[in-house]
Structures are given as structure tokens and as C-alpha cells.
Amino acid sequence: MLLRNSPHKGSKKDSPLKSQGIIKDSPMERCCFTDIQIDKIRHCFPANVVFKPFDPTALSDFVSDTWVAFPATPFLIGYSYPFPTFTQSFFSLAGISYIQAMPMIWRVLYTFERIIEQEGIDLGMSELAELYDLTTFGSHRYLLKRKAGEDHPIFKVTKNDTNWKRRFFFVKRDSIPDGKDLPKEWATHAISVAHLKLTPAAKERVLAFKKLNPEVRSFQIIIQDSQEISSASATMSSAGKSARSVKSASMFGISDLANVTSFKKKKAPAASPSVSAPKAPARGKGKKRKASDDLQGFPLLRQQFLDYFDEVRITAPVNCLRQVRGSHVSDVEDQDRQIADLQQTCGLKDLKIADLEKEIRAVKDEAVKALIKFDYEKHDITQDAKVSAAVTMYKIQLQMATEAQDPSFDRSTWDVEGWKARLAELEDDDDAEDIPMLEGGDAGKDQGEDAGGDGAAEK
Numbered sequence: 221m222l223l224r225n226s227p228h229k230g231s232k233k234d235s236p237l238k239s240q241g242i243i244k245d246s247p248m249e250r251c252c253f254t255d256i257q258i259d260k261i262r263h264c265f266p267a268n269v270v271f272k273p274f275d276p277t278a279l280s281d282f283v284s285d286t287w288v289a290f291p292a293t294p295f296l297i298g299y300s301y302p303f304p305t306f307t308q309s310f311f312s313l314a315g316i317s318y319i320q321a322m323p324m325i326w327r328v329l330y331t332f333e334r335i336i337e338q339e340g341i342d343l344g345m346s347e348l349a350e351l352y353d354l355t356t357f358g359s360h361r362y363l364l365k366r367k368a369g370e371d372h373p374i375f376k377v378t379k380n381d382t383n384w385k386r387r388f389f390f391v392k393r394d395s396i397p398d399g400k401d402l403p404k405e406w407a408t409h410a411i412s413v414a415h416l417k418l419t420p421a422a423k424e425r426v427l428a429f430k431k432l433n434p435e436v437r438s439f440q441i442i443i444q445d446s447q448e449i450s451s452a453s454a455t456m457s458s459a460g461k462s463a464r465s466v467k468s469a470s471m472f473g474i475s476d477l478a479n480v481t482s483f484k485k486k487k488a489p490a491a492s493p494s495v496s497a498p499k500a501p502a503r504g505k506g507k508k509r510k511a512s513d514d515l516q517g518f519p520l521l522r523q524q525f526l527d528y529f530d531e532v533r534i535t536a537p538v539n540c541l542r543q544v545r546g547s548h549v550s551d552v553e554d555q556d557r558q559i560a561d562l563q564q565t566c567g568l569k570d571l572k573i574a575d576l577e578k579e580i581r582a583v584k585d586e587a588v589k590a591l592i593k594f595d596y597e598k599h600d601i602t603q604d605a606k607v608s609a610a611v612t613m614y615k616i617q618l619q620m621a622t623e624a625q626d627p628s629f630d631r632s633t634w635d636v637e638g639w640k641a642r643l644a645e646l647e648d649d650d651d652a653e654d655i656p657m658l659e660g661g662d663a664g665k666d667q668g669e670d671a672g673g674d675g676a677a678e679k
Contacts (some may be wrong), residue, residue: 229413236335237282237390242406243359247568248626251278252386252561261295265396272390280319280388281406288402289319292387294326297441300660302343302397304333306343313345314354314362316407322363327377327439328352335436349413351429358377360408373429375438383561 243249254274262271272287280289294303302308307329311318336343351373352364367370393399418426429437623629 237284237287238280239279240281240283240406241339242281242408243374244280246279247434248555248565249279249385250276251280251388252276252383252557253389254557257387260390261292264295264300264378265391266301267625267678270392270395274389278390280385282390283405284390285392285404286393286403288393288396288399289317289388289390290322291319291323291326291563292389293381293384294322294330297326297330299326299330302656306333306336308347310348313413315403315409316362317403317405319388320361320406321553323365323378323381327379328364330441331377331437331439335429335432339432340424343425343429344422345413346416347417347426347429349416350422350518351424354411354413360406362411370585373437375434377439379657386561468644554586556560 239246251274255271258271258274280291282289291303295301299307303311310325310329311321318450332343332348335341352366353363353368355365357363372378391399393402
């Protein structure tokens with residue numbers, strides 16, 4: 221943001237801004253509060269305050285020994301720096317940076333400041349702790365949460381303030397009061413207010429606060445754009461000066477003009493028929509000069525009134541047109557900024573979507589490779605099982621053939637029923653019933669093969 225003072229000679233020695241890494245979605249929270257917008261709120265700071273030039277890559281969690289971040293929200297709702305006592309006491313108690321407070325906190329504190337000033341209730345941190353809990357809400361940003369089972373202490377503060385995370389700016393610490401004492405890092409620790417004790421007097425103040433009219437306890441903002449106010453004030457001031465100059469030059473009012481007009485239209489009384497017109501006295505010339513002197517100022521007054529009327533008739537529409545044009549230009553600039561923000565947001569979203577699609581394609585490729593690998597492993601396992609079963613079967617058949625060729629081998633020792641029972645355990649009973657009884661000859665040979673197999677298994 222533009223430096224309103226003379227350029228700082230030691231600007232090159234200023235400690236650079238560096239991110240604390242607290243913000244998770246940093247591309248969506250880069251600064252969008254420009255130098256033009258700073259011009260509209262710089263009257264909220266003391267004179268000779270130095271603002272850091274606009275940097276669209278800056279994040280609100282940047283820290284520095286030289287620069288401190290401020291949110292735009294408090295100054296847009298009516299705050300000025302240094303902040304009032306109640307607001308500053310809250311930040312001193314909580315130990316959080318100004319930029320960590322969500323817009324809802326600023327609205328609550330602003331309403332409390334107004335109630336303290338207008339209603340005369342001496343509210344403090346004990347009363348605030350009795351009405352609200354301070355909780356964190358993502359990326360170590362904080363808001364005030366109403367007590368469980370209680371109504372909202374301050375109404376109309378939970379408004380949707382779009383883009384508030386990106387509306388911030390940096391101010392040079394040594395150019396503002398107490399700037400060097402402001403926090404240089406975001407607070408990330410738990411905040412406790414257990415040491416605040418609610419005294420009987422504080423309880424009475426809390427009850428008095430709760431008895432206030434809901435309208436008084438509602439967040440209210442009656443503020444216009446600073447440039448519009450300045451423009452309107454300048455227009456009204458110039459018009460007032462013009463009116464005062466005409467008034468002082470002519471020194472007449474509407475009533476004066478009416479008197480002059482009636483004087484002009486006044487006719488001499490008609491002469492009574494019974495009374496002869498008096499003769500002019502010898503010193504009548506003096507009276508005639510006096511009458512001419514009285515009438516001599518009327519054309520001047522009339523001309524001054526016409527000049528004043530023409531000036532008002534001409535300048536009033538021009539001033540109104542300037543105000544309308546200024547408001548229209550401001551609206552167009554705001555719309556252009558919103559369009560730029562939307563375009564940037566859409567671009568970032570497109571990039572994010574492209575990255576997600578790339579990740580999805582990679583995951584799909586990995587899944588396909590895993591399925592192919594699984595099929596190969598399954599095929600190998602199946603083939604190994606088949607080969608192993610075939611080898612075992614051939615070994616059993618060879619041993620049974622050897623036993624069947626031995627004439628001294630007693631085939632009655634083959635436990636055919638036991639083999640069937642065992643086979644039934646391994647297969648369905650229906651399949652076991654289909655196996656025929658093996659007796660002599662070829663059957664005996666088959667039995668021998670089976671028996672040899674079992675015997676081999678037992679051996």
C-alpha cells in the first residue's frame with residue numbers, strides 16, 4: 221500500500237515478512253485489500269502512519285518485527301486506531317493478534333463500546349466472560365460463542381462477511397501508538413479466563429445489560445464510505461460558502477423581498493373629492509431625493525436575488541450529478557474488484573480440479589496395476605496347486621500299481637469303507653455314494669491304488 225509519508229530511508233533493512241504456516245488453504249487467503257481501499261480508511265489512523273504497499277501474495281499470518289497485520293473489518297464498521305479501552309482490554313486478556321479475531325468478535329466489541337458509552341453501564345472483561353466463551357474456529361482464528369442455553373447477548377452479529385479473510389493490510393509498527401508491543405506471532409495456545417471472578421457488582425451490571433431493549437443490544441452500523449462523506453461534505457461546504465457569500469453581499473431574505481415587492485406595488489392613496497390635494501412644500505425637493513434613494517436599491521436587490529437563484533439552479537444539479545457519478549464510479553470499481561476476485565478464485569479452483577483429476581487418474585492406474593498383479597499371482601498359485609496335486613496323484617497311483625502286482629499282497633487289508641468316509645468328509649456325500657464297491661480284478665487293482673494311496677499317506 222502506498223506510503224503516505226516520505227519514503228522510509230531504511231526500508232531495505234526492514235525484516236522481511238514470513239509465513240507461520242498456520243493457514244491451510246493459502247492460495248484462497250491471499251491479500252486483496254488494495255492501496256485504493258486503504259485511502260478510504262486511512263482517516264481511521266493517526267497522521268503519519270506508514271502502510272506497507274499492496275502485495276497480492278501476502279498472507280495474514282505473515283509476521284515481522286517491523287510490520288503488523290490489521291483486518292479491514294473493524295475500520296469498515298466504525299472503529300479508529302488506537303482502539304477504545306474495552307476492545308483493547310479484550311485483546312490484552314486474550315493475547316491474540318487483531319488479525320485472528322473473526323468479524324463477529326469486532327461487531328460484538330463495537331456494540332459493547334456503544335452500550336458502555338450511551339447506557340452508562342460499566343462493563344468489563346468479567347461481564348464479557350460471563351456472557352460469552354472464546355473459542356477457536358480453524359487456523360487459530362477466534363470467535364465469541366454464547367453460553368449454552370442462553371440467548372445471544374448481542375443480536376445481529378452473525379452475518380456472512382464474504383472474503384473477510386483476504387481483507388487485511390500491514391502497518392509499520394513504529395508509526396502507530398504501542399505498535400512495538402503488539403503481538404508478533406499468532407496465538408496458538410489455549411486461552412483461559414478462570415481467574416476472572418464475577419463480583420456481586422458485576423452480576424448487577426450483567427443483569428442491567430440483559431434488561432436492555434433488544435434494539436439497544438443489536439449491532440448497528442451507520443457509516444458511509446469515507447470518500448463519499450468527504451465528497452458530500454466538500455460539496456455542502458462549498459454550497460454553504462456560496463450561500464453565505466451571497467447572503468452577506470445582499471443582506472436580504474425572502475421576507476425582505478416581499479416587503480420590497482409590496483413597497484413597489486403600493487399605490488398612492490386616491491385624492492378625496494372634498495379635499496384638495498395639498499401643495500408641495502417649498503422644500504419638496506429633499507423629500508423626492510429621499511424617495512428616489514429608497515427605490516434605488518431595489519434593482520440591486522432584485523439582480524442579486526436572480527444571480528443567487530441562477531447559481532443555485534445551476535450548481536445544485538451539478539453537485540448532485542457529481543455525487544451520483546462518484547457513487548457510480550465507486551460501485552463500478554467495487555464490481556471490478558469483485559469480478560477480479562471471482563476470476564482469481566475460479567482460476568485457483570480450476571487448478572485444484574486439474575490436480576484432483578490428475579490424482580484420480582493416478583489412483584485408477586494404480587488400481588488397475590494392482591488388479592493385474594493380483595490376477596497374475598492368482599494364476600501362479602492356481603497353477604502351482606494343480607502341479608502339486610498332479611504330482612501327488614501320480615505318486616499314489618505308482619505305489620498302488622506296485623502293491624497290486626505283488627501276488628502276496630492281501631487286498632482285503634484295504635479299508636474301502638474308511639476311504640469312502642474320508643472322501644465324504646472332503647467332498648459332498650452324494651459324490652461319495654456314486655463310488656462303486658471295488659472287488660477283485662481290475663476293481664481290486666483300483667482298490668489297491670486307493671489303498672496304496674492311503675497307506676502311503678499313513679506311512
